[in-house]
Amino acid sequence: MAETLRVLVTGAAGQIGYSLLYSIANGDVFGKDQPIILHLLDITPALGALGGVKLELEDCSLPLLRDVVCTDQEAVAFKDIDIAVLVGAMPRKEGMERKDLLAANVRIFKSQGTALETHAKKTVKVLVVGNPANTNCLIASKYAPSIPAENFSCLTRLDHNRAKGQVALKTGVTAAQVRKVTIWGNHSSTQFPDLRHAEVTLATGETKSAYDAIQDENWIKNTFIPVVQKRGAAIIAARKLSSAMSAAKAICDHLRDWWFGTPENDWVSMGVISDGSYGVEKGLLYSFPVKCSNKTWTIVQGLEINDWARDLMNKTAQELVEERNDALEACNK
Incomplete structure (x- = not known):
């Protein structure tokens, strides 16, 4: 058995937390031989519901789950954690x-960045889910200066999975047959879901570029991109609640790939601190195509960017610059 991991989930009594916690505690994310202690943080009025979640986790009788810590105190929640899912x-x-x-x-x-700085392990991996996720992640990192910036990321895997799902439906294959999709930029309606480097393995076994497999550039530009950009709003309109099951699944995918690595012939989308790649301002928290290995990520380099793509990438970057500036102004008040 590996050394026990302490995994924090904030907002843990909410619908995403409720959909997420079983998969983490059952070994679906960090492995079937990895003992887990869950740290569950929520606001004081939610402590009753959080206690009910703890009871259900106990009733699942999960062999890897060593303990469940429920609290409304950041000092308790962030103490010695290895993973933070905000x-x-x-x-x-x-x-x-x-x-x-x-x-x-x-x-x-x-406040949570300060708590990470004060109480968490310096090796902690931080995934920010709460929106606006890119900018919230940037602020958390700013207030945890002794934790490496590359240990912070935000969730754009849900958008990535949505994009794969749309291509799979269009081409009549499973999502597993769709590779190298990219989400550039912000987890918002300005994001750029990009298929220009994606591949699809067809039912015949032949692998083609996504553009050749779809053979409908109008669909890509005028249906696919808006559908992915606005999918969250469509789910709220239909369900009267925001995405929970799909968000929890994306969180698990993001953490598992960060922990164990991405497939050799594929990449994933993660919101990470820009190093200046693809002309994105250094220090901006921006979604890139990344590959993961040894619990670290690297931005995929050398992808061709045409003028149409550059325009879309710049628009979402500009929104992130505005969000960052507004957030930093709020920090100083």
């Missing part, structure tokens, strides 16, 4: 402007 965030409410939402979340992620 799901909890202030949701956007009716009539709320984007700046108001950013200001509310700056307070949360400034």
